[in-house]
Amino acid sequence: MSNRPQPYHHGNLRPVLVDTAVELARSTGPDGVVLREVARRAGVSHNAAYRHFDDRAALLAEVSDRAYDELERVMRERIATVDEADPVERALARLRETGRAYVEFALSEPGLFATAFTSSAGADAHTGVEELTGPYLVLNTVLDELVACGALSPERRQGADVGCWAMVHGFSELVGTGPLRDVPPEARELLLEAVLDLVHRGLVG
Amino acid sequence: MSNRPQPYHHGNLRPVLVDTAVELARSTGPDGVVLREVARRAGVSHNAAYRHFDDRAALLAEVSDRAYDELERVMRERIATVDEADPVERALARLRETGRAYVEFALSEPGLFATAFTSSAGADAHTGVEELTGPYLVLNTVLDELVACGALSPERRQGADVGCWAMVHGFSELVGTGPLRDVPPEARELLLEAVLDLVHRGLVG
DNA sequence: ATCCGATGTGGACGCCGACAACATCACGGT
DNA sequence: ACCGTGATGTTGTCGGCGTCCACATCGGAT
Numbered sequence: 001m002s003n004r005p006q007p008y009h010h011g012n013l014r015p016v017l018v019d020t021a022v023e024l025a026r027s028t029g030p031d032g033v034v035l036r037e038v039a040r041r042a043g044v045s046h047n048a049a050y051r052h053f054d055d056r057a058a059l060l061a062e063v064s065d066r067a068y069d070e071l072e073r074v075m076r077e078r079i080a081t082v083d084e085a086d087p088v089e090r091a092l093a094r095l096r097e098t099g100r101a102y103v104e105f106a107l108s109e110p111g112l113f114a115t116a117f118t119s120s121a122g123a124d125a126h127t128g129v130e131e132l133t134g135p136y137l138v139l140n141t142v143l144d145e146l147v148a149c150g151a152l153s154p155e156r157r158q159g160a161d162v163g164c165w166a167m168v169h170g171f172s173e174l175v176g177t178g179p180l181r182d183v184p185p186e187a188r189e190l191l192l193e194a195v196l197d198l199v200h201r202g203l204v205g
Numbered sequence: 206m207s208n209r210p211q212p213y214h215h216g217n218l219r220p221v222l223v224d225t226a227v228e229l230a231r232s233t234g235p236d237g238v239v240l241r242e243v244a245r246r247a248g249v250s251h252n253a254a255y256r257h258f259d260d261r262a263a264l265l266a267e268v269s270d271r272a273y274d275e276l277e278r279v280m281r282e283r284i285a286t287v288d289e290a291d292p293v294e295r296a297l298a299r300l301r302e303t304g305r306a307y308v309e310f311a312l313s314e315p316g317l318f319a320t321a322f323t324s325s326a327g328a329d330a331h332t333g334v335e336e337l338t339g340p341y342l343v344l345n346t347v348l349d350e351l352v353a354c355g356a357l358s359p360e361r362r363q364g365a366d367v368g369c370w371a372m373v374h375g376f377s378e379l380v381g382t383g384p385l386r387d388v389p390p391e392a393r394e395l396l397l398e399a400v401l402d403l404v405h406r407g408l409v410g
Numbered sequence: 411a412t413c414c415g416a417t418g419t420g421g422a423c424g425c426c427g428a429c430a431a432c433a434t435c436a437c438g439g440t
Numbered sequence: 441a442c443c444g445t446g447a448t449g450t451t452g453t454c455g456g457c458g459t460c461c462a463c464a465t466c467g468g469a470t
Contacts, residue, residue: 008465009417035458045419047459052417056458117383136384159399162376162385166400169383170375171367178322178374179341180367194364195371202407213434214448240427250450252428257448261427 006043014052016042021063025115032111033060060118067116070109072134075101079142087149092200094142099168099196102135106172113172139164151204160203167199211248219257221247226268230320237316238265265323272321275314277339280306284347292354297405300347304373304401307340311377318377344369356409365408372404 010016020041021033035056036046053059078101084090106113132140140161146152152160174180175188183191215221225246226238240261241251258264283306289295311318337345345366351357357365379385380393388396 008419009467011417013417034456036456046457047420048418050459117378119384159396160403162379162396163372163400163403166375166379167368167372168375169379170371170373170377172375173322173378174367174371174374179324191364191367195368198365198368198407199403200407201410202403202405205406205410213450214436216448218448239425241425251426252451253449255428 010042010044010048013042013044013048017049017052017059018062018066021059022066022112025060025063025067026109026111029111030060030063030115030118033063033115035059060115064115064117064119067109067112068134070112071102071105071116072138074105075135075138077101079138088151091142091145091149091151092204095146095164096196096200098139098142099164099199100192102168103172103175103192106176110176113176136161136165146203156203163202164199167195171195215247215249215253218247218249218253222254222257222264223267223271226264227271227317230265230268230272231314231316234316235265235268235320235323238268238320240264265320269320269322269324272314272317273339275317276307276310276321277343279310280340280343282306284343293356296347296350296354296356297409300351300369301401301405303344303347304369304404305397307373308377308380308397311381315381318381341366341370351409361408368407369404372400376400 017038021038024033024038024041033056035049038059039046039048042048049059053062075098078097079094082090082093082097084093143152143157143160143164147154147157171192175183175191180188222243226243229238229243229246238261240254243264244251244253247253254264258267280303283302284299287295287298287302289298348357348362348365348369352359352362376397380388380396385393
């Protein structure tokens with residue numbers, strides 16, 4: 001029981017703060033990321049975080065990035081599981097799994113999902129036409145595969161990315177925390193399939 | 206200049222509080238609905254609201270209902286403007302305007318839109334299969350028109366409501382306050398048309 | 411060895427939501 | 441006519457929060 005009396009300087013505080021904040025966001029959502037609670041859990045006094053972040057919003061932005069990364073990760077992992085020979089069927093299946101992974105993440109990690117889409121301002125929003133990062137990049141890659149194998153005509157490729165994204169995002173919001181949050185799981189699954197079918201027909205139908 | 210010295214009892218406080226809170230939500234979103242600020246603007250002391258609402262969440266729920274109502278209103282007003290003779294074209298145009306009105310409301314009233322979808326719990330969520338109220342009811346009505354005139358097959362009617370809703374809702378979130386919030390208005394309009402086309406093809410294509 | 415900048419602490423301020431005790435007033439039963 | 445009682449509004453208070461400030465500690469460059 002060596003009671004080393006907590007050195008004055010933590011030495012590795014910043015990443016610990018972010019990790020702690022991520023766990024807090026995971027369990028209680030963005031509003032649950034409370035500076036004083038993060039400091040408490042990190043075994044550090046309130047205010048310590050101010051040596052590493054301008055304010056609460058700065059920490060939350062970092063947590064948002066982490067959540068975004070995790071969403072991208074589960075999407076990539078999921079589409080990698082598609083085992084299909086025919087190129088067209090393969091690309092279609094990968095698109096479908098992309099959507100499913102997105103919705104499942106929203107439902108299984110509601111706190112992180114909400115935090116991912118809670119950024120204060122487009123500070124790092126690239127002024128260019130498109131900012132291709134994270135989940136949006138994954139989706140675009142899959143859509144390009146559909147074009148490459150001839151399943152999706154180039155003119156329909158225009159706006160298909162935003163269309164797919166909007167569909168799965170809206171479905172996640174409505175069913176996860178929105179007005180349809182009380183739809184039982186079985187019905188929810190059927191609805192998701194119907195929604196994915198709708199996009200399918202709209203793209204390649 | 207009769208300075209009537211503010212009678213001890215307001216006499217009509219509750220509706221005034223709700224109106225004030227709605228305006229606050231309109232300009233600053235759900236987090237801006239601060240009990241003490243509402244009381245201040247109503248010319249009443251803090252705590253007065255507690256005689257009419259259990260807590261902040263109760264007031265916010267009422268504001269959410271109001272926002273929901275306003276969304277329904279603009280949707281109804283919009284689809285009423287469709288002037289089209291051919292029944293099929295008319296129904297299709299009404300569906301499209303429904304979506305446009307939804308997105309335009311989200312973009313022009315971001316505070317109210319966010320507040321509408323910020324309900325604490327499904328307290329009044331009907332356990333039945335569907336809760337047909339508000340904007341969702343309007344959408345279902347329009348979709349039923351499509352079926353009635355033969356433009357939409359009954360089997361595709363299944364889940365079409367949630368699909369349309371998810372699409373316009375997701376688009377609103379992404380473009381209104383989400384990652385695509387910095388897309389310039391012209392490009393945004395083109396994207397909306399592409400997204401509406403996608404749904405169109407998915408339904409009747 | 412010394413100084414200095416980076417990092418962590420303790421205290422304060424103003425804001426908030428919520429609770430409790432008190433003040434005012436309209437109305438109804440006697 | 442009177443009183444009292446319940447609804448409504450006020451003041452005071454508490455704990456919690458984000459943020460600013462002054463101070464403490466420590467490691468490394470000079």
